[in-house]
Amino acid sequence: MESFEKRIFGGSRFGVSGAIWLGIAAFLAISLTVEFQWNVVEKWIGSYLDWHNDQRSKIGTAWESFDQTVHAVGKVDTLVGEMRDRESEVESINSIADVPNMLSPRGGIAVSKADFLRLFRGLSSYLWEEWIPAKDLMRMTQREDWSRCYLWWDGGKLDIYMVDQSNEVLFRRTIPGDWLEIVGMSGKRQSGVLEETGEFRRRVYPADRLWQVLDTLDDDVVKQLLSSPGLKEAESLHRIGISNIVVAGLGVVGLEFTTPTGFSVERVVIHDDDLWDLGNLLDRGVVPEPWSEPY
């Protein structure tokens, strides 16, 4: 029967002597011992894989979790950053009417009691009395448990929560966004004449008319008109315009000033019924009929 060796190597031509076989066997035994003792093959494979480490992707559960963590922590940091920005932005705004722009499209911010009062008093009491009557605001101001105020803008309305230390809401109001938007126009100035602004095109009067009817106007309206920065600084009033747009119970009066460089228009916001009265007075230049309940 042909030997295993012969069958593999095809006869004695490739045969090797017994001593060499012993050597091979010894080498194999040593190799096995070395492998079992020093893990040579594992180390080779390990080294090879480590050599290619940077070429492989960051995959697997730990990397996924790592990515999620990095993403989540980054998102949290962004949220905190946005809040910090808003907090510093609060210091730079002067009126509650500017809050929606700051929180748009949706969001909230906690402000100190002092900051809230500053923002709210940035509007004249003639306007905010409608939402927080002066006596309520006074009562709240006196409360020591009122610690701060949370402003939340969402869905076109601003929620105001005055809260104590334990987040109990002491006073709450919701102010419509369109009201804030129109109030936000108050005191804003742009160069040009009244006719260039569509809303005043139809009802523009010379400034004299206003001076003629001023005494017949309600005191609050007069105060509101005189609170215009232009009139306060005794700039030269050229003409007055009545807006044809009334939103959220408010309307706009346009004051056109003569300036060294031309003309500029400033807006003053008043209640729509006062706007109606003022318009009538300017039209007719006479005292309006006393208002009475319609039958």
Place this chain on the structure above:
Amino acid sequence: MTIKIIRTVALLAILLGCAFGVIAGIVVLSVESQLPQLPEQLEEIAMSPPTEIYGIDGSILTVLGGRQQVPLSRISPYFQNAVVAAEDKNFWKHGGLDKMALLRAMYRNLRKFRVVQGGSTITQQLAKNMFFSLKQDWHRKIKDMLMALQIERRFSKEEILEAYCNQSYFGARAFGVEAAAQTYFSKHADRLTLAEASLLAGLPNSPSRYNPYVNPDEAKARQRFVLSRMVVQQMITQEESDSAFNDSLVFRPMYRGMQRGSYFVDYVLRQLEGELGRDVTYHGGLKIYTTLNLRYQRAAEEAVAQGIKDLDDWTGDAKKDSMLDEDKIQAALVSIDPGTGAIVAMVGGRNYEQSEYNRAVSTRRLPGSGFKPFLYLAATDSRGFTPKSVFVDSAVVFDIRGSKPWRPENFDGRYHGPMVLKEAFAFSINIVAAKLIYRVGPEAVVEAAHKLGIKSRLDPNLSLALGTSPVAPLEMASAFGTIANGGTYYEPLSILRVEDRTGNILMEHFFSGTRVYDPETLYPLLDMMKAVVDRGTAWTIRRLGFNAPAAGKTGSTNDYKDAWFTGFTPNLSTSVWVGYDQKREIRDTMRRGITGGRGAAPIWARYMTQVTEGQPSRDFPIPKGIRFELVDVRTGKSPNSATADTVQVALRDEETKLP
């Protein structure tokens, strides 16, 4: 002859060696691209800030994710040795693979032609834990092995053992040995004794099976195994092993507390996911401050557990060995502070581990007579009825256009003749409720329910009087809370504020109430609801020893598929629901139906007794404009010589002036 054998063996070895080399090369080259990259530091990618959830008293409810990394020098040497003995006795010698263990495993796996034994080293387990799924297959196994080889080349044995100790899962939401030591023994990992270390070292193999709280015997057997391996490895003596095994371990009692409120924790997390997203909620390292009161929560869980045990006994489910726990009766409890809307306790089912479905919030079931307060409020608010208005409890049929005539029936199937509304309410007379809604109109009832805080869609039909529109326990507790506080609705609130890991406030919620009814409008109803507890369908509450002023209403559906009790004190509004998920009838072994008074009210009583213990009892304030009058139960008029029974009713001043 010897040379021939040597030659043959040598030839075979060369051939096998060559074959192994070729196969190994092919495997490495083909799998290499599917292997993940290793980080510079093993702990680098395992860092995940934990999300911590706190109760209202600042106690920690649970910690999600996060790993508390500790260096090897701060891990008890007992634990290090125990892990090596239990998981990989040749850890300090091998190069990532334990060849002998592997050959043994291969032999067994090849015989079965599937993976039945791992033979995994600590390094392989680390690779698996870090990068791969738990799925057992050859492909994953090869990847584990190759990654283990690379890990061994890149990191020292100490770094590998440290990473393993910090990465492993020990059950009870504890990742890493430090968290495990804190969770189970309330100590740091470097303080673990031999007994504690040997028990913990046995857990990563199967954390749920060896959980010492759930399976103490299995945990002890595993500890015995670990200790015996340590003896074999000559890490400890037999005497030390025996002594450690016989040491009585003192487990941290808070562990169970940390599991409390799991339904509540889920509820909180779901809300946060909606507001901040899933990633931020679970991986953002948030601190979530909630309204849960841990003492109340414990009381709620104990009351529900006792109630369920009683119900299992009554229904005979306890003796049905073949019945799965999740098929047995369920219960839910939710408790709200009526002054703020804060949810102080929530139990969503009999066992969170078996069913995470939160029946306190998610399930909507028929409230039965539990809905009658909304009807009676609609009737007494603006429809001219008062608690002394008289209705006759007699057979009645209502023709409903486009539907079969409706014939309401009383729960006891009997008629009781004329009676004042307060009496009809206390004893939950269905026919009077049906006649009342016919007069009041279902739309008014829907409006009253929504104003008080019911959010579910309600069908405005006559049967609404008997609670045929499904609602959730949370809604009921919230709506009854509005009655309890005299008419101010508070949105149920569970999250007070959310902070990031450094304490910046990301989100805050406020206790904001809206007045929906005047106290004097609600008080007559509240007075009627007090009668339910004092002498009506929920009298069992008084029998069980709860004596503080309370009001409420039982609810049971006609087919006994739902049993409710929702009640309140001036400080707490609590709703309890009992029923089967499969909407089976709740009947005792005598086939008698189990009502809200029998099934749900005892749970409420046990809970409220425990949480109000030691607190002075306070009655509901009587608003201005309310006066009381003693009337004949049958006529609603002042008692006279013919009066058999009287009842005191609360009336608004203007009502008493009515003729």
